[in-house]
Amino acid sequence: MLSEKLCAAFNAQINAELWSAYLYLSMSVDASDRGEKGAANWFMVQFQEEQDHAKIMINHLLSRGNKVVLKPIEGVRTSWDNTLEAFKTTLEHEKKVTSLINSLYELAIEERDYAAQNTLKWFIDEQIEEEENVNEMIYQYEAVEGNRYGLLMMDKELAGRTYNTPSPLAQK
Numbered sequence: 012m013l014s015e016k017l018c019a020a021f022n023a024q025i026n027a028e029l030w031s032a033y034l035y036l037s038m039s040v041d042a043s044d045r046g047e048k049g050a051a052n053w054f055m056v057q058f059q060e061e062q063d064h065a066k067i068m069i070n071h072l073l074s075r076g077n078k079v080v081l082k083p084i085e086g087v088r089t090s091w092d093n094t095l096e097a098f099k100t101t102l103e104h105e106k107k108v109t110s111l112i113n114s115l116y117e118l119a120i121e122e123r124d125y126a127a128q129n130t131l132k133w134f135i136d137e138q139i140e141e142e143e144n145v146n147e148m149i150y151q152y153e154a155v156e157g158n159r160y161g162l163l164m165m166d167k168e169l170a171g172r173t174y175n176t177p178s179p180l181a182q183k
């Protein structure tokens with residue numbers, strides 16, 4: 012079992028992951044509104060991955076006999092001027108998530124919870140990938156800013172992203 016303190020922190024992170032999912036769903040429908048089908052697809056895949064992040068934490072609590080407490084999910088922003096702006100919001104958000112995961116890991120060390128540390132290590136690696144991917148997107152969108160053909164090609168590239176379960180830990 013996780014300590015009461017660590018369990019509460021995991022539950023807070025489950026809420027944060029679901030809020031992330033909600034944010035990316037909002038970005039996906041907003042991209043659809045702008046007619047950018049590829050960006051809509053990219054953020055829809057991101058929406059699915061965030062739900063998996065929540066599931067990994069839920070599975071960890073359940074496996075160890077802790078209680079999952081689902082709290083209300085706060086509202087999210089609903090529109091962005093363009094996909095570059097949405098990716099900039101994404102990067103800022105993922106940086107915050109990285110610091111939340113780091114704090115959670117620190118707490119797991121304080122509580123001497125080695126099993127929780129192992130599960131959180133997956134998230135630490137995942138955050139490196141999240142920030143790297145989004146940085147790359149910002150770099151590419153900045154390179155084609157104002158160029159309609161370039162933006163069209165970018166949207167076609169984003170249309171190719173497919174969803175894969177990020178970890179077997181999300182399945183149960």
Ligand code: MG
Binds near residue numbers: 028061064108
């Ligand atoms: Mg996440």
